[in-house]
Each structure stands twice: as structure tokens, then as C-alpha cells.
Amino acid sequence: MTSPLGRLRPEHPPVRRVDDLAAAFGLRVDGPAEGVTATGVTMSSADVEPGDLFVAVPGLRVHGARFAAEAVARGAVAVLTDTEGAELVPAGVPVLLTDDPRAVAGPVAAWVLDDPASRLVTVGVTGTNGKTTTTYFVDAALRARHAVTAVLGTVELRIGDDAVESPRTTVEAPVLQSLLALAHERGATALTTEVSSHALALGRVGGVQFDVVGFTNLQRDHLDFHGDMEGYFRDKSRLFAPGQARRGVVVIDDEWGRRLAQESPIPVETVSTRVGAPQAAQADWAVVEADVGLDGVGSRFVLRGPDGARHEAHSPLPGLVNVSNAALAVVVAHAAGVPVDAAAEAVGRAHAIPGRMERVVERGDGWPLCLVDYAHTPDALELALEAVRPITPGRLVLVYGSDGDRDRGKRPIMGQVGARLADVLVVTDENPRSEDPASIRAAILEGVRDVRPDLADVHEATSRAQAIREALRLAGPDDTVIVTGKGHEPTQEIAGVFHRYNDRDVFLAARAERREQHA
Ligand SMILES: CC(=O)N[C@H]1[C@@H](OP(=O)(O)OP(=O)(O)OC[C@H]2O[C@@H](n3ccc(=O)[nH]c3=O)[C@H](O)[C@@H]2O)O[C@H](CO)[C@@H](O)[C@@H]1O[C@H](C)C(=O)N[C@@H](C)C(=O)N[C@H](CCC(=O)O)C(=O)O
Ligand SMILES: Nc1ncnc2c1ncn2[C@@H]1O[C@H](COP(=O)(O)OP(=O)(O)OP(=O)(O)O)[C@@H](O)[C@H]1O
Numbered sequence: 001m002t003s004p005l006g007r008l009r010p011e012h013p014p015v016r017r018v019d020d021l022a023a024a025f026g027l028r029v030d031g032p033a034e035g036v037t038a039t040g041v042t043m044s045s046a047d048v049e050p051g052d053l054f055v056a057v058p059g060l061r062v063h064g065a066r067f068a069a070e071a072v073a074r075g076a077v078a079v080l081t082d083t084e085g086a087e088l089v090p091a092g093v094p095v096l097l098t099d100d101p102r103a104v105a106g107p108v109a110a111w112v113l114d115d116p117a118s119r120l121v122t123v124g125v126t127g128t129n130g131k132t133t134t135t136y137f138v139d140a141a142l143r144a145r146h147a148v149t150a151v152l153g154t155v156e157l158r159i160g161d162d163a164v165e166s167p168r169t170t171v172e173a174p175v176l177q178s179l180l181a182l183a184h185e186r187g188a189t190a191l192t193t194e195v196s197s198h199a200l201a202l203g204r205v206g207g208v209q210f211d212v213v214g215f216t217n218l219q220r221d222h223l224d225f226h227g228d229m230e231g232y233f234r235d236k237s238r239l240f241a242p243g244q245a246r247r248g249v250v251v252i253d254d255e256w257g258r259r260l261a262q263e264s265p266i267p268v269e270t271v272s273t274r275v276g277a278p279q280a281a282q283a284d285w286a287v288v289e290a291d292v293g294l295d296g297v298g299s300r301f302v303l304r305g306p307d308g309a310r311h312e313a314h315s316p317l318p319g320l321v322n323v324s325n326a327a328l329a330v331v332v333a334h335a336a337g338v339p340v341d342a343a344a345e346a347v348g349r350a351h352a353i354p355g356r357m358e359r360v361v362e363r364g365d366g367w368p369l370c371l372v373d374y375a376h377t378p379d380a381l382e383l384a385l386e387a388v389r390p391i392t393p394g395r396l397v398l399v400y401g402s403d404g405d406r407d408r409g410k411r412p413i414m415g416q417v418g419a420r421l422a423d424v425l426v427v428t429d430e431n432p433r434s435e436d437p438a439s440i441r442a443a444i445l446e447g448v449r450d451v452r453p454d455l456a457d458v459h460e461a462t463s464r465a466q467a468i469r470e471a472l473r474l475a476g477p478d479d480t481v482i483v484t485g486k487g488h489e490p491t492q493e494i495a496g497v498f499h500r501y502n503d504r505d506v507f508l509a510a511r512a513e514r515r516e517q518h519a
Helices: 018-025 064-073 101-112 131-142 173-185 197-201 229-237 255-263 320-335 340-348 378-391 410-421 437-451 464-474 503-518
Strands: 028-030 040-042 052-055 078-081 095-097 121-126 149-152 156-159 162-165 190-194 210-215 245-251 268-272 285-291 299-304 310-315 358-361 369-373 396-400 424-427 458-460 480-484 491-494 497-500
Touching: 018 028, 018 095, 018 101, 040 101, 040 173, 052 064, 052 101, 064 078, 078 101, 101 173, 121 131, 121 320, 131 149, 131 190, 131 320, 131 340, 149 173, 156 173, 173 190, 197 229, 210 320, 229 255, 245 255, 245 320, 255 268, 268 320, 285 320, 299 320, 310 320, 310 340, 320 340, 320 378, 358 503, 369 378, 369 503, 378 396, 378 410, 378 480, 396 410, 396 464, 410 424, 410 437, 424 437, 424 464, 437 458, 458 464, 464 480, 464 503, 480 503
Parallel strands: 040 052, 052 078, 078 095, 121 190, 121 210, 149 190, 210 245, 245 268, 268 285, 369 480, 396 424, 396 480, 424 458
Antiparallel strands: 028 095, 149 156, 156 162, 285 299, 299 310, 358 369, 491 497
């Protein structure tokens, strides 16, 4: 990370009258709103800046209006909430009333900041896996035509060369609007953001009409939140709607992509990324040749366009999944105005992405190849291990766990995948959150036992750092140690406490210690 983005607010926001805002959105006003002006919007009392409109939403745990007094004390000039929330707002504070404050938070923030999204080329990428990688590839391609760009997602919030850690995959709607305004103020002309299914369900991209949206794939994940795959698909599909996006690009390798392309009410281009797949002939764009790099560095592929022209392209990251991400990124960037060959060239040169098949220590000097990857679903894990096998002359050593307070059903499946595709397993903790870490490990080990009943070469470690050290102790110079699940994450969440922790740092510390011992 370089210098912080500060308050993530534009320095020179417009000044908007609260009564004009109420009129524009047909909101009832309670209390003295006349002459009151707002310069920003927030949904979190802790983030209020003087001049903000505080949007108090009924949360899953608590009503935001409980924090209205705190927000006003910090300088909020008015509160936008529902009738339940209005009861909790201190007397004398102007209240704007709506049935669904979460739904209007984005459009209202866009109005207050004078629709910043309309001043930039905007791209949103959704899907279960590959969002981060694809947004970085898209950003690389957009930089072929835009001197300053912004990219927002799980890893960081970046405008030009300035980046801060990201609180989540897709920030809340008022934060997104502030970032769009700040990016515009800093000279950015294009912005790419990951759009999670939670974001779509909770209105976090409200108030943005994306120029182009992309869909990677749909795989089992987050069913705790969306209920079932149908609900998950419905939430993802919300990105492909008039008013939310102008046009879309959909990878049709899986049945969900094919269905999205068929049902989408906005115009979409389709991309098939598996050579020889039956859907390739119908796809607008198709990967027709792929030389999936066996050197672990990247792959070369040929993308056939709608006019039949063949475009040489490269993925700078290993494995078939990254051919898919790179192909999608090229087509998305093309839809956003970058000539296809310039987009392909720029994607091929994109930099490494933190925690995505990141080569932390190269093989050599007696050390195994050490990788960190963010795969945390059964499908992603399978693909990651398949990508690493060809670059591993010896044994594949996997260190992994599974998140607490998230989809429990995937744990034994992760166990089975690991046992099937890796040689040595060290099962450990990811982010146990409020759950008992031992019971999460036990659920993974249950799946491991299905495949490997004798638990040969299966180890268990209660601390993630110890697990990595154990893997390094077990691994020889021809082996590969891959740690999956946390990727770039700078913290580990245990029993409500976020501890500073990063897989990469553990590898590097272990190597530094070994060097010192041998010095
Ligand atoms: C399920 C979910 O997404 N929940 C989000 C939701 O929480 P909530 O409804 O429980 O909110 P709450 O705690 O009841 O608070 C209600 C309101 O009071 C406000 N409040 C609360 C406390 C306070 O002191 N002051 C204050 O103003 C809150 O800002 C909120 O607006 O609204 C909160 C505030 O906006 C979010 O922080 C919270 O995200 C939580 C932290 C979360 O973990 N979300 C994850 C699941 C998520 O969104 N993940 C996706 C990525 C998924 C993926 O693809 O991997 C993401 O986009 O990051
Ligand atoms: N197109 C893909 N299909 C399947 N798996 C993929 C794909 N791209 C990447 N992966 C795997 O998924 C992991 C996560 O990749 P990435 O961070 O790009 O996805 P993401 O959608 O941003 O994930 P998240 O929403 O959890 O942040 C990677 O580490 C890789 O193992």
C-alpha cells in the first residue's frame, strides 16, 4: 500500500439542499430541513463527516438510527430513514422518510455528489470466482487508453497509485459514490469494481449505471446468505438490469452463464473460454486455442471475435481459470472502448495480483516453490491444485482450512478435494470467527477421510502460521507448498478479534530465519 486515500471523500463536493433532495426523491420531511445543505452521505456513524446526510438502515443486527445521535454529534445535518428509525432520531434533527432506506442510499448519494459515475467509464465484475483477477486484468487493459484509473475490490481501493486496504469486496453505496467522485477529482477517467452478490442483494451499487458489466461464473458459495443456488443466481443477475448497466459480457462456460446470457434484459456479448466446448460455436467470442502454461507463469491463447478474426492473447497468471479471466477481461475492456488487440496486449503484461497464485518464494536453494492463493470454494480449490500440479516435480503440499460463520456444507467437500488432488495436507484454521476452530477442522477432515481413510500424510495444526512452518518442514526442494483460502487478507478473524496476519509474511519470515541460521 502506498499513501492513504484519507477520508475517501472528494475534497470539493457539491453543496446540495436537503429539501431539494427530498423533492427529487419524493421523500416526506419531518423537522426543520429548510436551508439545510449536505455535502456527503454515509451509512455508518463512525464515518460521518460534518455536512453529511446520515442514512440509517434497519440492519441484520441493529437499526442504524440507534446511532443517529452519534452521527449528529459528529456533524450529520439530517437523517434519512424509515418510520421505525425516525422514532430513534433526536428531536430537532431533519428527518427524510422512505420505506426502504438501503434501496435509496446509492441513488441519494449519487444525487448529492452530482452523479460522479456518469463522468467516468465504469465497469463492474461479478461471479463467484475470478472477480478480483478479472478486475485487475480489466484495469490493466483500460490503462492502455486511460492515463489514470481506479480499481476497487477485495484486495484494495486504488485510485491511480494511491491505495488503501479494502474493508470488503464491494463497499457500501455511499462509499462507492464518494470513491467515484474522488477518482474523478483525481483525474481518473475509468473505474473498475468487483460486485459481490451481497452487494447486489444489499443495494451497494445502487446509483451507478455501469457502462459494462462482466460475469465470470457461478459456483457453490455463500448459500448461508442466498439460501440456494437459484437465489444466488437471482442476486447475481441483478447486475444485468436496465438502469444498473448498459451492456454486459458473460462467460458461458457454465449453465448459469448460459442462462444469464439468455435471460439478460440488457444487451450481452458471450464468451466461451474452454477450447472445443460445445457452446464455443454459438459464442460471440471464443478461446479457440490455448497453450496453458506448464511453467506456472502464464498461458498463451487465441481469442476468436464475432467477425471471425483471431486475436493473440496472454494470461500472465497460470492455469486454465486465468485464460478464462483474461479472455473475459479483454472482451469487457473492448466493450468499454479499448481496441481488442491493445486490450489483449495490456492484459498479457498485467502485474501480479496480491494473493492470487502469488509466487512468494521461487523454487531453488533447497526451497520448494511457495504459493499463496485465495481459492476458498471447492471448485476454486480444485482448479488451483490442478494448475499447480504440472509445475510440481515432487509432492504437492496443501495448507488450508475453511471459514467460520460461512457456508458449512462446503467443508467436507473442501476436505475431499484436498485429499484427492494434493499429496500432503496440513489442515488448519482460516477465519474461525465465532465458531470453534476444532469443529471446522473436524468437518474438513471428515471429507478427507472419505478419500483417504488412513489419513496418510494428513496433518492438523491449530495455528495457521504453525501450519505453514509444518508444511515447509515436510516439503523438499521438488515439492510445492500452496496455502489457500486467505490470499492477500491482512488479518485473521478469531472470536470477534481481527489479528494482523498474512500467509505471505509467514513464508517470508520462515525463509529469512532459515537464511540467518545458514549465514
Ligand atoms: C451480511 C452483510 O453483508 N452485512 C452487512 C450489513 O450488516 P448489518 O445489516 O448486520 O448491519 P448492522 O450491524 O445491523 O448495522 C445496521 C446499520 O447501522 C450502522 N451502524 C452500526 C454500528 C455503529 O456503531 N454505527 C452505525 O452507524 C451500520 O453501518 C449499518 O448501516 O451492513 C453492514 C454495514 O453496512 C456491513 O458491514 C455488513 O457486512 C458484514 C461486515 C459482512 O461481513 N459482509 C460480508 C458477508 C460481505 O458483504 N461480503 C461480500 C463479499 C462476499 C464474497 O464474494 O466473498 C462483500 O462485498 O464484501
Ligand atoms: N475463473 C475462475 N474460475 C474458477 N476459479 C477461479 C477463477 N479465477 C480465479 N479462480 C480461483 O478463485 C480464487 C479467487 O480468485 P479471485 O480473487 O480472482 O476471485 P473473487 O471472485 O474475487 O473471489 P472473492 O469474491 O472471494 O473475493 C483464485 O485464487 C483462484 O484459485
